[in-house]
Amino acid sequence: MSSDDSLDFDLVVLGGGSGGLAGAFRAAAHGARVALLEPGELGGTCVNVGCVPKKAMWLAAEVSAHVRLAAELGFDVPAHPALDWPTLIASRQRYIHGIHASYLRRLDAAGVMLLPSRGRLLDAHTVECANGTRLRAAHVLLATGSSPRRPRVPGAELAGVSDDFFALCEAPPRVALVGGGYIAVELAGVLQALGSRVDIFARSERLLGHADAELAEALQENYRHQGIGMHFGYSLAAIEGEAGALRLRDADGETSGHYAQVLLAVGRAANTRGIGLEAAGVALDAEGNIVVDAFQRSSVEHVLAVGDVTGQVTLTPVAIAAARRAMDRVFGGQPDAKVDYANIPSVVFAHPPLAAVGLTEAQARERHGDAVRVYRSTFRPMLQALADRPQHSLFKLVCTGAERRVVGLHLLGEGADEILQGFAVALKKGITLDDLHATMAIHPTSAEEVVLMR
Numbered sequence: 001m002s003s004d005d006s007l008d009f010d011l012v013v014l015g016g017g018s019g020g021l022a023g024a025f026r027a028a029a030h031g032a033r034v035a036l037l038e039p040g041e042l043g044g045t046c047v048n049v050g051c052v053p054k055k056a057m058w059l060a061a062e063v064s065a066h067v068r069l070a071a072e073l074g075f076d077v078p079a080h081p082a083l084d085w086p087t088l089i090a091s092r093q094r095y096i097h098g099i100h101a102s103y104l105r106r107l108d109a110a111g112v113m114l115l116p117s118r119g120r121l122l123d124a125h126t127v128e129c130a131n132g133t134r135l136r137a138a139h140v141l142l143a144t145g146s147s148p149r150r151p152r153v154p155g156a157e158l159a160g161v162s163d164d165f166f167a168l169c170e171a172p173p174r175v176a177l178v179g180g181g182y183i184a185v186e187l188a189g190v191l192q193a194l195g196s197r198v199d200i201f202a203r204s205e206r207l208l209g210h211a212d213a214e215l216a217e218a219l220q221e222n223y224r225h226q227g228i229g230m231h232f233g234y235s236l237a238a239i240e241g242e243a244g245a246l247r248l249r250d251a252d253g254e255t256s257g258h259y260a261q262v263l264l265a266v267g268r269a270a271n272t273r274g275i276g277l278e279a280a281g282v283a284l285d286a287e288g289n290i291v292v293d294a295f296q297r298s299s300v301e302h303v304l305a306v307g308d309v310t311g312q313v314t315l316t317p318v319a320i321a322a323a324r325r326a327m328d329r330v331f332g333g334q335p336d337a338k339v340d341y342a343n344i345p346s347v348v349f350a351h352p353p354l355a356a357v358g359l360t361e362a363q364a365r366e367r368h369g370d371a372v373r374v375y376r377s378t379f380r381p382m383l384q385a386l387a388d389r390p391q392h393s394l395f396k397l398v399c400t401g402a403e404r405r406v407v408g409l410h411l412l413g414e415g416a417d418e419i420l421q422g423f424a425v426a427l428k429k430g431i432t433l434d435d436l437h438a439t440m441a442i443h444p445t446s447a448e449e450v451v452l453m454r
């Protein structure tokens, strides 16, 4: 690549989260002179208040469930294991500090200049730091992420959001979670397993509107068994009371409570305020996300955007892939590099986890009508059966056409989070049901059910 020496940098990145870091590393690997602005901890949402600490808490919740299973299998362990939360949180934060240190080392080795500051666009080629320093760059990458939304109801400020969940040092005795999406489902499962009594208040008629309805209902059944309360079609009108004793009031004036903690999980909004988008002329869509084309280009030439701030599939691997492809295109001589947004696999870290790739049955029927064939397997994983526990797995394959091409795979059950990745490769390659049947099963596993479904 060739550089313009009249500019300070080839690339200035706003945001040191999943997308920003990936973009900075990839651009530097292509020889670009890069500056990265991050006012907070490196790693952004995912590393500090998202995927990583969430997974740590999910793993702890799984361990707690397994200790209880172990007791039922005859091990000499308590049926209700006590958890010293501070020890768990210390281990989690130690792990996260290790990630921070690794990023610092890697930025240093890559020659990326890290500035611990917010940035603001003055025009398409100029970024101003909080202290007034101005950086001139050939390209700017916006990767400022998103923040939790709060519903506009009286008392909303009394509630916490997912960031506050990660500040907890003990299980609050009773927790209300408002929302029915990824975060409400994940935090509810973890808190219930680690000692809280949890109620979910969802506006929708079921959990996880994005997921296959049958699996979502099966997960609800599991949550009910675990003692999680669920209220659907709920319209939150106000949050009342005082810290430690909060009540929810619905649109009919009915109240529910008292809750030691109310957590709001009603979606996230792109971080676009105060970053100079108006000055530079960067367009937003009706939802407030930065508009980008398939190559992550904003409405202003040389200004790119990736990750949550664009509102495109808001997952860490997507932010990373979008940033890498954009940098491959701009600095790596790969003019066609872009993300394929089709068939992105995802996992809701519920108990058990729900993993999915491709079309749900409803989406497939809408698109392919009567050509859709659905195959399902409901079974009790061996560990659950040995302990005589009721938890079942539900695996579902959605196929279309005479060749029975696999267009959707939906897994609810133990190990689903780890099973899906390989099958996601296969689905992207366009496999058929016959291809699955031609693959030898691995016995005895849960995963074998995917190649045995008829």
Ligand SMILES: Cc1cc2nc3c(=O)[nH]c(=O)nc-3n(C[C@H](O)[C@H](O)[C@H](O)COP(=O)(O)OP(=O)(O)OC[C@H]3O[C@@H](n4cnc5c(N)ncnc54)[C@H](O)[C@@H]3O)c2cc1C
Pocket: 014, 015, 016, 017, 018, 019, 020, 037, 038, 039, 040, 041, 043, 044, 045, 046, 047, 049, 050, 051, 052, 054, 117, 118, 119, 120, 143, 144, 145, 146, 162, 183, 271, 274, 275, 306, 307, 308, 309, 314, 315, 316, 317, 319
């Ligand atoms: C509770 C929770 C759990 C999640 N779990 C998962 C999961 O299991 N798997 C998954 O794939 N995804 C998960 N996600 C989503 C994932 O965290 C996000 O999709 C991902 O972090 C988006 O990356 P990003 O780079 O766009 O933004 P972020 O990672 O949020 O990074 C944005 C960065 O920009 C910085 N910034 C903001 N304004 C400025 C400015 N003006 N100048 C400079 N810097 C600025 C911020 O400080 C922040 O560090 C989860 C999210 C949450 C909230």
Ligand SMILES: NC(=O)c1ccc[n+]([C@@H]2O[C@H](COP(=O)([O-])OP(=O)(O)OC[C@H]3O[C@@H](n4cnc5c(N)ncnc54)[C@H](O)[C@@H]3O)[C@@H](O)[C@H]2O)c1
Pocket: 151, 178, 179, 180, 181, 182, 183, 184, 186, 201, 202, 203, 204, 208, 209, 234, 235, 236, 265, 266, 267, 268, 313, 314, 315, 346, 347, 348, 349
């Ligand atoms: N495992 C993962 O990959 C993972 C985990 C957590 C978050 N994420 C990402 O972060 C995003 C944000 O998560 P989220 O759970 O906040 O959003 P979400 O979009 O998944 O769910 C928001 C939920 O809030 C409900 N809602 C909206 N307004 C409401 C109101 N006023 N009252 C009651 N309910 C209301 C919606 O009906 C929906 O069920 C996710 O969409 C996902 O992309 C991913």
